[in-house]
Amino acid sequence: QSVLTQPPSVSGAPGQRVTISCTGSSSNIGAGYDVHWYQQLPGTAPTLLIYGNSNRPSGVPDRFSGSKSDTSASLAITGLQADNEADYYCQSYDTSLSGWVFGGGTKLTVL
Amino acid sequence: VLLVESGGGLVQPGGSLRLSCAASGFTFSNYAMSWVRQAPGKGLEWVSAISGSGGKTYYADSVKGRFTISRDNSKNTVYLQMNSLRAEDTAVYYCAKNTFTIYAHSDWFDFWGQGTLVTVSS
Numbered sequence: 287q288s289v290l291t292q293p294p295s296v297s298g299a300p301g302q303r304v305t306i307s308c309t310g311s312s313s314n315i316g317a318g319y320d321v322h323w324y325q326q327l328p329g330t331a332p333t334l335l336i337y338g339n340s341n342r343p344s345g346v347p348d349r350f351s352g353s354k355s356d357t358s359a360s361l362a363i364t365g366l367q368a369d370n371e372a373d374y375y376c377q378s379y380d381t382s383l384s385g386w387v388f389g390g391g392t393k394l395t396v397l
Numbered sequence: 398v399l400l401v402e403s404g405g406g407l408v409q410p411g412g413s414l415r416l417s418c419a420a421s422g423f424t425f426s427n428y429a430m431s432w433v434r435q436a437p438g439k440g441l442e443w444v445s446a447i448s449g450s451g452g453k454t455y456y457a458d459s460v461k462g463r464f465t466i467s468r469d470n471s472k473n474t475v476y477l478q479m480n481s482l483r484a485e486d487t488a489v490y491y492c493a494k495n496t497f498t499i500y501a502h503s504d505w506f507d508f509w510g511q512g513t514l515v516t517v518s519s
Binding site for chain 2: 332334337338375377379383386387388389390391
């Protein structure tokens with residue numbers, strides 16, 4: 287079980303907006319540590335999607351956005367496209383485990 | 398930035414394996430490096446990290462005492478020596494670049510290699 291909890295799956299139709307939650311605790315997100323998001327397309331390595339809660343690396347479209355509040359964070363994707371189908375992971379630091387931790391991952395299906 | 402892992406393969410329980418990650422496209426010694434693994438059909442798990450100088454190393458509890466991370470800045474390469482391997486260590490092992498020189502709690506992984514598969518089985 288991951289210390290960061292994500293829904294196993296979400297889905298949406300092309301053009302719609304979806305959000306993926308990442309729920310932590312006072313030993314990670316709630317302690318003030320930043321949250322980062324990664325996209326893993328089928329059969330490939332993860333790539334950075336959002337860093338520092340809400341910042342996009344160059345090349346990531348502004349359809350992807352991140353936010354953080356209290357002990358949780360969210361990734362929002364607007365204008366869903368078929369090639370957004372992937373697994374999405376959140377990541378932060380946990381003081382109890384003394385290391386970086388990932389959420390369990392969320393599989394996004396574009397209907 | 399390019400990260401290329403090698404050294405994966407099939408090993409028996411209790412055996413050892415050394416993974417390598419050759420880096421290019423950035424000033425290698427300026428950045429901490431990490432290993433992250435993914436068991437078949439499962440999520441991501443951070444395994445180990447090393448500071449840019451190589452002087453500081455960090456491990457997840459699941460591998461502490463069995464795995465050793467090191468780096469050779471003259472060869473732009475980071476290594477993961479894995480001993481006393483168990484079936485639960487079976488995974489794709491990714492090399493990932495950190496964004497800080499030192500181990501920073503709010504750091505992230507901005508570039509990843511393609512991964513190398515380690516299978517622990519008799």
